[in-house]
């Protein structure tokens with residue numbers, strides 16, 4: 001990213017509540033870093049914060065800006081720029097077969113069917129799923145489904161990827177595989193996770209507690225702060 005580019009993600013005085021429950025309290029953050037982790041106790045507001053980056057949740061107060069665009073006013077454009085991976089890939093996989101799922105994503109950007117089919121095969125190979133193209137998607141293992149969901153999101157070329165607890169369903173081998181895939185991505189990555197070692201080589205880790213940023217640092221000090229907070 002050129003030094004003059006504005007931070008890709010900006011939260012400015014963001015507040016949010018669901019009914020009476022206040023979930024985010026005055027969040028102000030500029031996030032230009034490429035790999036950012038967000039950690040915090042259950043219910044601390046991580047998912048709500050992450051969903052604001054692609055307009056799945058709009059802030060009740062303050063603004064969220066992505067690639068210079070106010071998310072509230074540019075939801076469609078921002079949705080194209082921000083890929084979102086849910087922790088449960090079954091929420092994301094739509095089509096019966098693995099290849100068809102990728103082809104459906106591609107239909108947003110490639111109009112020719114034969115081109116979509118060829119591109120889907122390439123993408124499946126990139127994500128270690130070649131050989132599964134014609135398999136029913138529901139027959140994949142949890143880790144393979146996670147990879148398919150990721151491939152279907154990445155294939156449309158988002159500039160930012162937000163992943164909400166991407167390793168919760170994965171065994172150690174697949175968690176490590178996902179880490180390798182993430183490490184190889186050029187896109188900006190925001191990961192919400194309870195899998196703390198995953199963040200060791202990230203650029204920045206943000207700690208949320210009860211809707212506030214309570215630490216924001218390099219991984220080692222931020223994770224140490226969080227461990228201390230949770231053991232109190």
Ligand SMILES: Nc1ncnc2c1ncn2[C@@H]1O[C@H](COP(=O)(O)OP(=O)(O)OP(=O)(O)O)[C@@H](O)[C@H]1O
Pocket residue numbers: 018021023040041042043044045046047048049
């Ligand atoms: N759609 C909703 N309607 C009502 N309350 C909600 C909604 N989404 C989240 N909440 C509440 O907001 C609070 C923060 O939830 P959020 O999912 O952002 O936390 P989190 O830090 O991601 O938690 P976890 O680690 O358990 O996933 C919780 O108390 C939750 O019950």
